[in-house]
Amino acid sequence: MNPGAVRTLPLVEVEDVSKGTYWLRFHAPAGFACDPGHFFMLSSPENGAPFLGRPLSIGDVHGERFGFLVRALGGATAWFRTLPVGSPIRLVGPLGRPFLQPERSVHCMVAGGIGLAPFFYLARRLRATQPGARIELRYGERSADAHAPLMEAEGELFDVVERFTDDGSLGARGTVVDGLDDRLGDPNAAWYACGPHAMLRALARRLDEAGATDVQFSLEERMACGFGVCQACIVPNRSGKPRYRLLCMDGPVLDPREVAW
Amino acid sequence: MNPGAVRTLPLVEVEDVSKGTYWLRFHAPAGFACDPGHFFMLSSPENGAPFLGRPLSIGDVHGERFGFLVRALGGATAWFRTLPVGSPIRLVGPLGRPFLQPERSVHCMVAGGIGLAPFFYLARRLRATQPGARIELRYGERSADAHAPLMEAEGELFDVVERFTDDGSLGARGTVVDGLDDRLGDPNAAWYACGPHAMLRALARRLDEAGATDVQFSLEERMACGFGVCQACIVPNRSGKPRYRLLCMDGPVLDPREVAW
Amino acid sequence: MVERLATTCGPLELANPVLAASGTFGYGDSFERFWPLSLLGGFVTKTLFVAPRDGNPAPRVAETSAGMLNSIGLANVGWEAFVRDKAPRVNALRGRSRMIVNVAGNAPEEFGEIAARVEADRDVVRCDAVEVNVSCPNVKEGGTNIGCHIGQFRDAVRRVRAATTLPIFVKLSPNVADVVPFALCAADEGAEGVSLVNTLYGMQIDTERRAPVLGTGSGGLSGPAILPVGVHWVFKVRAALPELPILGIGGITTWRDALQYLMAGAQAVQVGTASFVNPHACPDILAGLDRWCASRNVAIRDVVGAAHRVGEAVEEPVWTG
Amino acid sequence: MVERLATTCGPLELANPVLAASGTFGYGDSFERFWPLSLLGGFVTKTLFVAPRDGNPAPRVAETSAGMLNSIGLANVGWEAFVRDKAPRVNALRGRSRMIVNVAGNAPEEFGEIAARVEADRDVVRCDAVEVNVSCPNVKEGGTNIGCHIGQFRDAVRRVRAATTLPIFVKLSPNVADVVPFALCAADEGAEGVSLVNTLYGMQIDTERRAPVLGTGSGGLSGPAILPVGVHWVFKVRAALPELPILGIGGITTWRDALQYLMAGAQAVQVGTASFVNPHACPDILAGLDRWCASRNVAIRDVVGAAHRVGEAVEEPVWTG
């Protein structure tokens, strides 16, 4: 699958992780390749609801399978969940610019909610290419049970896993942004983040104040095409020139210092 | 299920009969009752394609199951065929006026193509209520293989089965209308027919010429509702007053002498 | 339930905001086999002319993506038969549900005539309002020929107003450059409110027959496909004429669709095509609205026009997190 | 394949009747990663203004039943950047595929200005025609403000005509009472043809936020939902002006949809929204048309306008039997 291929693949597995969160898995066809941070547009090849494709970050590529970690939020993400195995799904991708993987002694990943999705594959790849590096994951959840099962299954990909929940029911209480103090000064850390807009905005400010330079955020915006033609997915540019960039082409991974939050 | 009930039932079985023709079967819920000639509107409870419901005559009610004999012709009839067992289907019905079942020594059924659908159930009921009566079926097909498997399975419902194919590859060659001569004069026969418009028109003329009086045809017209509100399913009235009748309310079973063909 | 769902549309006090739309509900008694008429906030009859009409030749309907085309052509039993055969039966069934008789004619004068008949028979018919259908796309005379031309439109509305003191709702066509001037004109001429939208022009071609599917060529497009069009025009009319009562129509299939219309500014909605596919559409929508109101602890009246009130927006949705 | 699919739309000789629509195909090179541009009969660029435009605030798109809303607001790189960065690259790729540059301005005069720029740069840009977008619903000035008012419309078309001798196709809005007078006006003013339809007005409301989804409130509705609307207007324009070349647009997703437009009277079609969902929509449609022509032993030219020719209807479908 070259960048931007269009493939209709049968759904191989839907695995529930926790209420409302699930893995959507496929067999990787010959030549399938993509990098952490890439996304795909998933749609129905039949002419039904949902109509438009939906962007999903590659969640993991492992052995002969690849998958997306999805949270059922609305029409399409709830619909994918209900599809019987074998259902055809159209995948367009990989799309966008993936995470750069600079050589660093520490890789710090910060996730909010389903923003966790791209980090399994990123960790897996960093483990392989930088075996000596330390990979840390800090993530925030609304309540305790959302991601715990994932960590049981895939937690060994990370050297450190710190959890934050709004209610403190699992891990530390509070937001993930509050829990970064000890790492913030580390000049050798590379930062990666994905999550709700408000979290990313706060995190961008913290990292900026702390002088972190090696920072990559995976952002979201509504998309209709995913490959630069519809002009839907605008992200306001800090510099103001041009006023907007297209998330599907210039992102979804962006340097937060270039974004007008 | 009272007349006009709305039920969403899981699909229990799709059984292919021949290329493009299949049975769509359901478990009869408590209280399910309908008569031969009744129809149901079948639609998807999800908001997808097809959008409108589709009218299907009750094909058979047998034991705890009931079913529709369907020919895949377009969007919806092809789509039903592909549904996995367990898929929810909305059924509205029974609707319309069913066949009257007068006491007669001979019941002659004439079918063209998928017009065969209502006659299994009709024959089954007549067998039960008029055990001494003779039940004859004459049907026409485009080519040999369409209905043969059905006759193997259910042929014993009829005392006589005569087949006609356009190419003569199975049964007699020609149209079913040509093959009625020996029965046409029988004053004790009740006639029932269902099939393409052109066949019914020709049959109506033949029966009329032969002086047959006990004649019921099941007609078709495009329907949006099936219960008399949309005014789609008009059939021109022979008398011209009113100009049209509604097939879903006054039919689908009509006396052909009342129709302006 | 009663309290949170109650709404007022101009002179109409409605037990709830769900009405059945004209042409999709017969004369009021067709759904009795499914559920009791008295459940509804109200219903609108099939368009009535003074004389009965046969309507157009078959085929009269076709399916489209998330919608349908119809070219019924205002087939109806005529005013006399309605008064004699339908109204008494329906009045016995409807309880507090409001009856709106929808009327039309082939020319502005005929709108005046039918309105005069309604006025004359009002004590027998006991309808709560008149809906004026100047927006049917399926008739050679009348219909959109009147509803899309402001001069004829004004003439028709004026004649109806002159003929009756019953509340008038004028049913507007979306097949115009701007619906607002028509709404304004209706208000100017003394109509109590407007109903919008009627169907959009549409055609389907049978590519095997190489001919239009419908007997008349074109027809009117309805169903979920047109939902955004109706919501747009309700929003625009509400923005321009905040005091004008609106009955929102077009593509409503779910309670969320109904909420869109209410928030766009309609005091109540009419459900059309959806009832063909799911005869329980109206009660289902009603139940959904009731659940939503209960869970959000709001009343329907509170959300009417909510999408116009900047700042009222309830927290940004946090899709992740 | 070449022979059966070839078609002529006014001055444009097209290898096949499938074009990519403005705003859904970038400037011509965006789909190169999927399939070669030279496959197409032609393509229309995103609307170009003299100066670059940022467009509207987010969100700019929303999904509807069988369709989408957009409020992009004609974001474009501006004429200079197009000439410098895009045209040379696209010309190297396009082979026989026709390039139509779509242009607009905020007022009729600006339509003249951009047309003059196109004329001045025509040897560099090497486009085959100009499409005049007077029908965008998403801009405060220009757009439907011009395209839905016949006076401004005439003015804009006249200025474009005065500025260039390139073939002109005027892109018409369905948001009018009747599209025919606009087509007639375009023809009167010397346009070589018309493209129809652009998007319909539409709005979606986020019922949880109680506010419109799109940043601008309303947007333009496109996709399968509007197919019957486009087919209707193409049929009407063809009926009224049988000699006027037409590019049919609106909701085309399958080759059957494309055939509907051709039979309604369009010489060729433009595919828009469908390409977002299925980037292979255009080649898929092309392949389907080719198969159909081959199996029916007809050429595309033969079926253009076929739905107008009564008696040509090919046998009634016998659904049973």
Ligand SMILES: Cc1cc2nc3c(=O)[nH]c(=O)nc-3n(C[C@H](O)[C@H](O)[C@H](O)COP(=O)(O)OP(=O)(O)OC[C@H]3O[C@@H](n4cnc5c(N)ncnc54)[C@H](O)[C@@H]3O)c2cc1C
């Ligand atoms: C590059 C990218 C990568 C993504 N990766 C993942 C992932 O790996 N796993 C995952 O679960 N989700 C991911 N998302 C978000 C996912 O695309 C949306 O949740 C999904 O499109 C919602 O569609 P829906 O039909 O289920 O919900 P809708 O009914 O369409 O909407 C539900 C809510 O989601 C919001 N929404 C809709 N579309 C988008 C969108 N494109 N971006 C952001 N918000 C949206 C709406 O505003 C609404 O509040 C990603 C988004 C982007 C842009």
Ligand SMILES: Cc1cc2nc3c(=O)[nH]c(=O)nc-3n(C[C@H](O)[C@H](O)[C@H](O)COP(=O)(O)OP(=O)(O)OC[C@H]3O[C@@H](n4cnc5c(N)ncnc54)[C@H](O)[C@@H]3O)c2cc1C
């Ligand atoms: C009362 C009644 C009982 C019926 N019983 C059966 C049955 O038991 N088994 C069966 O296979 N079919 C039956 N039909 C026909 C069946 O309803 C149509 O074949 C079906 O609606 C076609 O839908 P589609 O989406 O598959 O095809 P479409 O793509 O909609 O159309 C395919 C072809 O079918 C024609 N068509 C579409 N709808 C209808 C309609 N309502 N009536 C007639 N022609 C139509 C179209 O003109 C077209 O030529 C019955 C029809 C009626 C009115």
Ligand SMILES: Cc1cc2nc3c(=O)[nH]c(=O)nc-3n(C[C@H](O)[C@H](O)[C@H](O)COP(=O)(O)O)c2cc1C
């Ligand atoms: C089959 C059919 C018949 C209709 N008949 C009428 C009518 O007689 N009078 C009228 O004012 N509107 C009529 N309408 C329009 C509807 O009342 C409604 O305005 C339109 O269908 C849009 O709403 P919907 O999408 O919910 O159906 C009819 C619609 C359909 C589908």
Ligand SMILES: Cc1cc2nc3c(=O)[nH]c(=O)nc-3n(C[C@H](O)[C@H](O)[C@H](O)COP(=O)(O)O)c2cc1C
């Ligand atoms: C996201 C988007 C952007 C569009 N931008 C333009 C544009 O810049 N200029 C234009 O003339 N039409 C534009 N259109 C309209 C399309 O060219 C087309 O007329 C319309 O979408 C209907 O066709 P469709 O249903 O195949 O998309 C745009 C449509 C969409 C969906």
Ligand code: FES
């Ligand atoms: S999603 Fe279409 S341009 Fe980015």
Ligand code: FES
């Ligand atoms: S199908 Fe609606 S009235 Fe008969």
